[in-house]
Amino acid sequence: NDDYDVKLPNKNEVKAEEQDDVPQYEDTEIVRVSIVLEDPSTLEQGFTADDIATQSRKAVKYRQKLQTAQEKMEGKISTQALDGEALDVVWNLTLAANIISANVEYGQIEEIEKVKGVKEVLIETCYEPCVVNREEAADPNMSTSDEMIGSISAWASGYTGAGRKIAIIDTGADVDHPSLNPDAFSYAVKDNDATLMTAADTEKVLSQLNVFARRSSTTASDLYVNAKIPFGFNYIDNNLNIGHDKDTAGDHGSHVAGIAAANRYVENSDGTYSDALDTVLTQGVAPDAQLLVMKVFGKGGGAYAADYMAAIEDAIVLGCDAVNLSLGSGSPGFNRNSDETYQAILDSLTESGIVATMSAGNSGAWMDHSYSPTGHLYAGDVSMTTTGMPGTFANALSTEL
Secondary structure, eight states: OOOOEEEOOOTTOOOTTSOTTSOOSOTTOEEEEEEEESSOOTTTTTOOHHHHHTTOHHHHHHHHHHHHHHHHHHHHHHHHHSTTOOOEEEEEEOSSOOEEEEEEEGGGHHHHHTSTTEEEEEEOOEEEEOOOOTTSOOOOOTTTHHHHHTHHHHHHTTOSOTTOEEEEEESOOOTTOGGGOHHHHHHHHTTOOOOOOOHHHHHHHGGGSHHHHHOTTOOHHHHOOOSSOOEEEETTTTBSOOSSTTSSSOSHHHHHHHHHHOOSEEEOTTSOEEEHHHHTSOOOSSTTOEEEEEEOOBTTBSEEHHHHHHHHHHHHHTTOSEEEEOOOOSOGGGOOHHHHHHHHHHHHHTTTTOEEEEOOSTTOOGGGGOOSTTSSSSTTOOOOOOOOTTSOTTSSOOOOO
Protein backbone atom coordinates (compact mmCIF):
# COMPACT_ATOMS: atom_id res chain seq x y z
CA ASN A 1 0.00 0.00 0.00
CA ASP A 2 1.03 3.58 -0.61
CA ASP A 3 0.47 6.16 2.08
CA TYR A 4 1.76 9.34 0.50
CA ASP A 5 -1.43 10.58 -1.16
CA VAL A 6 -3.77 13.34 -0.14
CA LYS A 7 -6.29 15.60 -1.78
CA LEU A 8 -5.89 19.36 -1.57
CA PRO A 9 -8.62 20.85 0.64
CA ASN A 10 -11.16 22.31 -1.75
CA LYS A 11 -13.42 25.28 -1.33
CA ASN A 12 -16.32 23.19 -2.53
CA GLU A 13 -16.15 21.12 0.67
CA VAL A 14 -18.03 22.90 3.44
CA LYS A 15 -18.96 21.75 6.89
CA ALA A 16 -22.32 20.06 7.20
CA GLU A 17 -23.71 22.89 9.29
CA GLU A 18 -22.67 25.44 6.66
CA GLN A 19 -25.55 25.35 4.21
CA ASP A 20 -25.37 25.70 0.45
CA ASP A 21 -26.11 29.43 0.61
CA VAL A 22 -22.53 30.09 1.73
CA PRO A 23 -20.69 31.65 -1.28
CA GLN A 24 -17.89 29.39 -2.47
CA TYR A 25 -16.08 31.88 -4.71
CA GLU A 26 -16.20 35.52 -5.65
CA ASP A 27 -17.84 36.09 -9.05
CA THR A 28 -14.57 37.33 -10.56
CA GLU A 29 -12.46 34.52 -9.11
CA ILE A 30 -10.89 32.24 -11.74
CA VAL A 31 -11.79 28.57 -11.36
CA ARG A 32 -11.03 25.49 -13.45
CA VAL A 33 -14.20 23.93 -14.78
CA SER A 34 -15.25 20.92 -16.83
CA ILE A 35 -17.78 21.93 -19.44
CA VAL A 36 -19.52 18.61 -20.02
CA LEU A 37 -21.15 18.38 -23.44
CA GLU A 38 -24.26 16.37 -24.32
CA ASP A 39 -22.83 14.12 -27.04
CA PRO A 40 -21.34 10.82 -25.77
CA SER A 41 -17.55 10.45 -25.62
CA THR A 42 -15.73 7.98 -27.87
CA LEU A 43 -15.82 5.28 -25.19
CA GLU A 44 -19.44 6.05 -24.33
CA GLN A 45 -20.29 5.65 -27.99
CA GLY A 46 -19.21 2.02 -27.68
CA PHE A 47 -15.63 2.08 -28.96
CA THR A 48 -13.05 0.23 -26.86
CA ALA A 49 -9.55 1.15 -25.73
CA ASP A 50 -8.24 -1.32 -28.31
CA ASP A 51 -10.23 0.43 -31.07
CA ILE A 52 -8.55 3.68 -30.10
CA ALA A 53 -5.05 2.23 -29.68
CA THR A 54 -5.24 0.52 -33.09
CA GLN A 55 -6.62 3.68 -34.69
CA SER A 56 -9.89 2.14 -35.84
CA ARG A 57 -11.16 4.24 -38.72
CA LYS A 58 -14.63 4.58 -37.21
CA ALA A 59 -13.25 5.46 -33.78
CA VAL A 60 -10.91 8.10 -35.20
CA LYS A 61 -13.71 9.54 -37.34
CA TYR A 62 -16.07 9.77 -34.38
CA ARG A 63 -13.42 11.44 -32.23
CA GLN A 64 -12.70 13.97 -34.98
CA LYS A 65 -16.41 14.72 -35.08
CA LEU A 66 -16.36 15.51 -31.37
CA GLN A 67 -13.24 17.66 -31.74
CA THR A 68 -14.90 19.71 -34.50
CA ALA A 69 -18.03 20.10 -32.40
CA GLN A 70 -15.95 21.29 -29.44
CA GLU A 71 -14.29 23.96 -31.57
CA LYS A 72 -17.73 25.23 -32.58
CA MET A 73 -18.91 25.07 -28.97
CA GLU A 74 -15.97 27.20 -27.83
CA GLY A 75 -17.11 29.88 -30.27
CA LYS A 76 -20.72 29.66 -29.04
CA ILE A 77 -19.63 29.96 -25.43
CA SER A 78 -17.46 32.96 -26.28
CA THR A 79 -20.32 34.72 -28.05
CA GLN A 80 -23.24 33.75 -25.83
CA ALA A 81 -21.67 33.62 -22.37
CA LEU A 82 -18.38 35.51 -22.33
CA ASP A 83 -19.26 38.70 -24.23
CA GLY A 84 -16.91 37.77 -27.06
CA GLU A 85 -13.97 36.90 -24.84
CA ALA A 86 -12.17 33.74 -25.97
CA LEU A 87 -12.63 30.71 -23.73
CA ASP A 88 -9.37 29.90 -21.91
CA VAL A 89 -9.20 26.21 -22.86
CA VAL A 90 -6.74 23.89 -21.09
CA TRP A 91 -7.79 20.48 -22.45
CA ASN A 92 -10.22 19.14 -25.04
CA LEU A 93 -11.20 15.65 -23.85
CA THR A 94 -13.00 13.44 -26.35
CA LEU A 95 -12.00 9.83 -25.64
CA ALA A 96 -12.99 8.91 -22.09
CA ALA A 97 -15.09 12.05 -21.74
CA ASN A 98 -16.61 14.77 -23.89
CA ILE A 99 -15.38 17.71 -21.85
CA ILE A 100 -13.85 21.12 -22.46
CA SER A 101 -11.65 21.92 -19.47
CA ALA A 102 -11.19 25.67 -19.14
CA ASN A 103 -10.41 28.52 -16.77
CA VAL A 104 -13.36 30.88 -16.31
CA GLU A 105 -14.67 33.40 -13.82
CA TYR A 106 -16.94 31.79 -11.27
CA GLY A 107 -19.70 34.26 -12.15
CA GLN A 108 -19.67 33.11 -15.79
CA ILE A 109 -20.62 29.52 -15.05
CA GLU A 110 -24.37 30.11 -15.00
CA GLU A 111 -24.31 31.71 -18.46
CA ILE A 112 -22.15 28.91 -19.88
CA GLU A 113 -24.67 26.37 -18.61
CA LYS A 114 -27.38 28.07 -20.67
CA VAL A 115 -25.57 27.47 -23.98
CA LYS A 116 -27.35 24.81 -26.02
CA GLY A 117 -25.34 21.58 -26.12
CA VAL A 118 -23.82 22.07 -22.65
CA LYS A 119 -24.92 19.33 -20.28
CA GLU A 120 -23.38 20.75 -17.11
CA VAL A 121 -20.49 22.85 -15.86
CA LEU A 122 -18.52 21.41 -12.96
CA ILE A 123 -15.81 22.94 -10.83
CA GLU A 124 -12.88 20.54 -10.99
CA THR A 125 -11.27 19.03 -7.93
CA CYS A 126 -7.57 19.76 -7.53
CA TYR A 127 -5.26 17.13 -6.03
CA GLU A 128 -1.85 17.68 -4.45
CA PRO A 129 0.86 15.16 -3.55
CA CYS A 130 1.45 14.92 0.18
CA VAL A 131 4.67 16.33 1.56
CA VAL A 132 6.00 13.49 3.69
CA ASN A 133 7.40 14.20 7.12
CA ARG A 134 10.79 12.52 6.82
CA GLU A 135 11.16 12.49 10.61
CA GLU A 136 8.22 10.14 11.01
CA ALA A 137 9.08 6.48 11.45
CA ALA A 138 8.37 4.46 8.32
CA ASP A 139 8.41 0.74 7.67
CA PRO A 140 7.51 0.21 4.00
CA ASN A 141 8.39 -3.50 4.03
CA MET A 142 9.03 -3.45 0.28
CA SER A 143 11.33 -6.47 0.62
CA THR A 144 8.43 -8.66 1.78
CA SER A 145 5.38 -7.16 0.07
CA ASP A 146 5.84 -9.30 -3.05
CA GLU A 147 5.18 -12.41 -1.00
CA MET A 148 2.09 -10.79 0.49
CA ILE A 149 0.44 -10.09 -2.87
CA GLY A 150 1.64 -13.18 -4.73
CA SER A 151 4.12 -11.59 -7.15
CA ILE A 152 6.64 -14.37 -6.57
CA SER A 153 4.19 -16.97 -7.87
CA ALA A 154 3.67 -14.90 -11.01
CA TRP A 155 7.42 -14.55 -11.59
CA ALA A 156 7.91 -18.28 -11.10
CA SER A 157 5.31 -18.87 -13.81
CA GLY A 158 7.21 -16.60 -16.19
CA TYR A 159 5.04 -13.51 -15.86
CA THR A 160 7.37 -10.53 -15.47
CA GLY A 161 5.46 -7.89 -17.42
CA ALA A 162 7.60 -8.14 -20.56
CA GLY A 163 5.85 -6.43 -23.46
CA ARG A 164 3.42 -4.61 -21.17
CA LYS A 165 3.09 -0.85 -20.72
CA ILE A 166 2.12 0.88 -17.48
CA ALA A 167 1.21 4.56 -17.32
CA ILE A 168 2.35 6.25 -14.09
CA ILE A 169 0.28 9.41 -13.61
CA ASP A 170 2.00 11.13 -10.71
CA THR A 171 4.88 13.50 -9.84
CA GLY A 172 7.14 12.15 -12.58
CA ALA A 173 10.09 9.82 -12.14
CA ASP A 174 13.81 9.85 -11.45
CA VAL A 175 15.02 8.66 -14.86
CA ASP A 176 18.54 8.16 -13.44
CA HIS A 177 17.43 5.83 -10.66
CA PRO A 178 19.35 2.51 -10.72
CA SER A 179 16.08 0.54 -10.58
CA LEU A 180 14.90 2.26 -13.77
CA ASN A 181 18.20 1.86 -15.61
CA PRO A 182 17.42 1.28 -19.31
CA ASP A 183 20.51 -0.88 -19.87
CA ALA A 184 19.58 -3.18 -16.99
CA PHE A 185 16.06 -3.36 -18.41
CA SER A 186 17.36 -4.24 -21.88
CA TYR A 187 19.60 -6.92 -20.34
CA ALA A 188 16.57 -8.47 -18.62
CA VAL A 189 14.46 -8.70 -21.79
CA LYS A 190 17.19 -9.43 -24.34
CA ASP A 191 16.13 -13.06 -24.75
CA ASN A 192 12.43 -12.30 -24.62
CA ASP A 193 10.59 -11.95 -27.91
CA ALA A 194 8.02 -9.53 -26.45
CA THR A 195 7.32 -6.42 -28.51
CA LEU A 196 8.67 -3.26 -26.88
CA MET A 197 7.37 0.25 -27.37
CA THR A 198 9.64 2.65 -29.28
CA ALA A 199 9.46 6.24 -30.51
CA ALA A 200 8.14 4.89 -33.81
CA ASP A 201 5.02 3.66 -32.03
CA THR A 202 4.39 7.11 -30.61
CA GLU A 203 4.97 8.65 -34.04
CA LYS A 204 2.09 6.58 -35.47
CA VAL A 205 -0.44 8.14 -33.08
CA LEU A 206 1.25 11.46 -32.28
CA SER A 207 -1.46 13.60 -33.86
CA GLN A 208 -4.10 11.84 -31.71
CA LEU A 209 -2.43 12.72 -28.39
CA ASN A 210 -3.63 15.48 -26.08
CA VAL A 211 0.07 16.31 -25.73
CA PHE A 212 0.26 17.16 -29.42
CA ALA A 213 -2.95 19.21 -29.34
CA ARG A 214 -1.51 21.35 -26.56
CA ARG A 215 2.12 21.40 -27.73
CA SER A 216 2.20 20.78 -31.48
CA SER A 217 5.97 21.34 -31.73
CA THR A 218 6.60 18.16 -29.74
CA THR A 219 7.95 15.19 -31.70
CA ALA A 220 7.84 11.49 -30.93
CA SER A 221 11.60 11.50 -30.32
CA ASP A 222 11.14 14.32 -27.79
CA LEU A 223 8.72 12.17 -25.83
CA TYR A 224 10.98 9.10 -25.92
CA VAL A 225 13.21 8.92 -22.83
CA ASN A 226 14.82 5.48 -23.04
CA ALA A 227 14.02 1.79 -23.44
CA LYS A 228 12.53 1.56 -19.93
CA ILE A 229 10.57 4.81 -20.24
CA PRO A 230 9.55 5.08 -23.91
CA PHE A 231 7.23 8.03 -23.23
CA GLY A 232 7.38 10.94 -20.83
CA PHE A 233 5.56 14.28 -20.63
CA ASN A 234 4.81 16.93 -18.04
CA TYR A 235 1.07 17.57 -18.37
CA ILE A 236 0.88 20.20 -15.64
CA ASP A 237 3.76 22.42 -16.81
CA ASN A 238 3.38 21.61 -20.52
CA ASN A 239 7.01 20.61 -21.06
CA LEU A 240 9.34 17.61 -21.25
CA ASN A 241 10.67 17.78 -17.67
CA ILE A 242 9.42 14.60 -16.00
CA GLY A 243 11.96 14.53 -13.15
CA HIS A 244 11.75 15.77 -9.57
CA ASP A 245 14.74 18.12 -9.49
CA LYS A 246 13.08 21.32 -10.72
CA ASP A 247 9.95 21.50 -8.57
CA THR A 248 8.73 20.74 -5.06
CA ALA A 249 6.20 18.04 -5.99
CA GLY A 250 8.44 15.36 -4.50
CA ASP A 251 9.64 11.97 -5.65
CA HIS A 252 6.41 10.10 -5.02
CA GLY A 253 6.20 9.22 -8.72
CA SER A 254 9.46 7.28 -8.52
CA HIS A 255 8.14 5.45 -5.47
CA VAL A 256 5.04 4.38 -7.41
CA ALA A 257 7.00 3.56 -10.56
CA GLY A 258 9.28 1.34 -8.47
CA ILE A 259 6.35 -0.55 -6.96
CA ALA A 260 5.00 -1.18 -10.44
CA ALA A 261 8.09 -1.99 -12.46
CA ALA A 262 11.48 -1.55 -10.78
CA ASN A 263 13.97 -3.63 -12.82
CA ARG A 264 14.86 -7.19 -11.82
CA TYR A 265 18.56 -6.48 -12.47
CA VAL A 266 20.81 -3.67 -11.32
CA GLU A 267 23.94 -2.59 -13.14
CA ASN A 268 27.28 -2.97 -11.36
CA SER A 269 30.17 -0.52 -11.63
CA ASP A 270 32.01 -2.89 -14.00
CA GLY A 271 29.10 -3.06 -16.42
CA THR A 272 27.84 -6.46 -15.30
CA TYR A 273 24.39 -7.04 -13.84
CA SER A 274 23.19 -8.55 -10.56
CA ASP A 275 19.80 -9.85 -9.49
CA ALA A 276 17.88 -7.00 -7.84
CA LEU A 277 16.28 -9.27 -5.25
CA ASP A 278 19.75 -10.30 -4.08
CA THR A 279 21.35 -6.85 -4.10
CA VAL A 280 18.71 -4.23 -3.31
CA LEU A 281 16.19 -6.76 -1.96
CA THR A 282 13.30 -5.59 -4.11
CA GLN A 283 11.95 -5.36 -7.64
CA GLY A 284 8.70 -4.18 -9.17
CA VAL A 285 5.56 -6.27 -9.42
CA ALA A 286 6.07 -6.28 -13.20
CA PRO A 287 9.84 -5.66 -13.45
CA ASP A 288 10.10 -6.17 -17.21
CA ALA A 289 7.25 -3.80 -18.07
CA GLN A 290 7.87 -0.42 -19.68
CA LEU A 291 6.74 2.77 -17.99
CA LEU A 292 4.99 5.76 -19.53
CA VAL A 293 5.68 8.63 -17.15
CA MET A 294 2.88 11.19 -17.18
CA LYS A 295 3.69 13.98 -14.74
CA VAL A 296 0.63 15.82 -13.41
CA PHE A 297 2.22 17.46 -10.33
CA GLY A 298 4.93 20.06 -10.84
CA LYS A 299 5.66 23.78 -10.85
CA GLY A 300 2.13 24.39 -12.08
CA GLY A 301 0.74 22.97 -8.86
CA GLY A 302 -1.64 20.10 -8.37
CA ALA A 303 -3.53 17.97 -10.83
CA TYR A 304 -7.03 19.07 -11.68
CA ALA A 305 -9.43 16.32 -12.71
CA ALA A 306 -9.03 17.09 -16.42
CA ASP A 307 -5.23 17.00 -16.14
CA TYR A 308 -5.16 13.37 -15.08
CA MET A 309 -7.98 12.57 -17.51
CA ALA A 310 -5.94 14.04 -20.39
CA ALA A 311 -3.08 11.73 -19.39
CA ILE A 312 -5.43 8.74 -19.20
CA GLU A 313 -6.71 9.46 -22.69
CA ASP A 314 -3.16 9.56 -24.04
CA ALA A 315 -2.41 6.29 -22.24
CA ILE A 316 -5.35 4.74 -24.10
CA VAL A 317 -4.11 6.05 -27.45
CA LEU A 318 -0.63 4.67 -26.71
CA GLY A 319 -2.04 1.24 -25.95
CA CYS A 320 -1.22 1.04 -22.24
CA ASP A 321 -2.22 -2.13 -20.44
CA ALA A 322 -2.63 -0.41 -17.08
CA VAL A 323 -3.00 3.12 -15.77
CA ASN A 324 -1.89 3.97 -12.23
CA LEU A 325 -3.25 7.01 -10.39
CA SER A 326 -1.79 7.09 -6.93
CA LEU A 327 -3.75 10.09 -5.79
CA GLY A 328 -6.87 10.72 -3.80
CA SER A 329 -8.27 11.05 -0.31
CA GLY A 330 -10.05 8.96 2.24
CA SER A 331 -13.26 10.98 1.98
CA PRO A 332 -15.56 9.62 -0.73
CA GLY A 333 -18.47 10.93 1.34
CA PHE A 334 -17.69 14.44 0.12
CA ASN A 335 -18.27 13.62 -3.53
CA ARG A 336 -19.77 16.52 -5.38
CA ASN A 337 -21.20 16.49 -8.89
CA SER A 338 -17.76 16.95 -10.42
CA ASP A 339 -16.35 13.97 -8.53
CA GLU A 340 -19.38 11.82 -9.35
CA THR A 341 -19.06 12.70 -13.04
CA TYR A 342 -15.37 11.81 -13.17
CA GLN A 343 -15.96 8.66 -11.16
CA ALA A 344 -18.54 7.58 -13.73
CA ILE A 345 -15.95 8.19 -16.46
CA LEU A 346 -13.37 6.14 -14.58
CA ASP A 347 -15.92 3.39 -14.00
CA SER A 348 -16.49 3.19 -17.75
CA LEU A 349 -12.82 2.40 -18.29
CA THR A 350 -13.36 -1.02 -16.76
CA GLU A 351 -15.63 -1.82 -19.71
CA SER A 352 -13.26 -0.42 -22.33
CA GLY A 353 -10.43 -2.94 -21.94
CA ILE A 354 -7.93 -0.90 -19.90
CA VAL A 355 -7.04 -1.49 -16.25
CA ALA A 356 -7.15 1.67 -14.14
CA THR A 357 -5.87 1.41 -10.57
CA MET A 358 -6.02 3.94 -7.75
CA SER A 359 -4.78 4.27 -4.21
CA ALA A 360 -7.09 3.07 -1.46
CA GLY A 361 -6.81 2.91 2.30
CA ASN A 362 -4.00 5.45 2.33
CA SER A 363 -5.75 8.22 4.21
CA GLY A 364 -7.78 6.34 6.79
CA ALA A 365 -11.51 5.78 6.66
CA TRP A 366 -14.39 7.97 5.57
CA MET A 367 -15.31 8.75 9.18
CA ASP A 368 -11.82 10.14 9.80
CA HIS A 369 -12.58 12.97 7.37
CA SER A 370 -16.11 13.71 8.51
CA TYR A 371 -16.95 17.06 10.06
CA SER A 372 -19.77 15.47 12.04
CA PRO A 373 -19.18 15.23 15.80
CA THR A 374 -20.51 11.66 15.66
CA GLY A 375 -17.73 10.62 13.29
CA HIS A 376 -20.14 10.14 10.39
CA LEU A 377 -21.12 12.58 7.65
CA TYR A 378 -24.86 12.22 8.23
CA ALA A 379 -26.90 10.21 10.71
CA GLY A 380 -27.91 7.70 8.04
CA ASP A 381 -24.42 7.20 6.68
CA VAL A 382 -22.68 4.46 8.60
CA SER A 383 -19.57 3.71 6.58
CA MET A 384 -16.10 2.53 7.43
CA THR A 385 -14.94 2.58 3.81
CA THR A 386 -11.24 3.24 3.32
CA THR A 387 -11.53 4.11 -0.36
CA GLY A 388 -11.54 7.68 -1.58
CA MET A 389 -11.83 10.18 -4.39
CA PRO A 390 -11.48 9.88 -7.33
CA GLY A 391 -12.09 6.19 -6.70
CA THR A 392 -15.30 5.07 -5.02
CA PHE A 393 -16.41 2.27 -2.74
CA ALA A 394 -18.77 1.20 -5.54
CA ASN A 395 -16.28 0.54 -8.32
CA ALA A 396 -13.44 -1.87 -8.97
CA LEU A 397 -10.85 0.84 -9.49
CA SER A 398 -9.94 1.63 -5.92
CA THR A 399 -6.80 -0.43 -5.62
CA GLU A 400 -3.13 0.39 -5.65
CA LEU A 401 -1.02 -1.25 -8.36
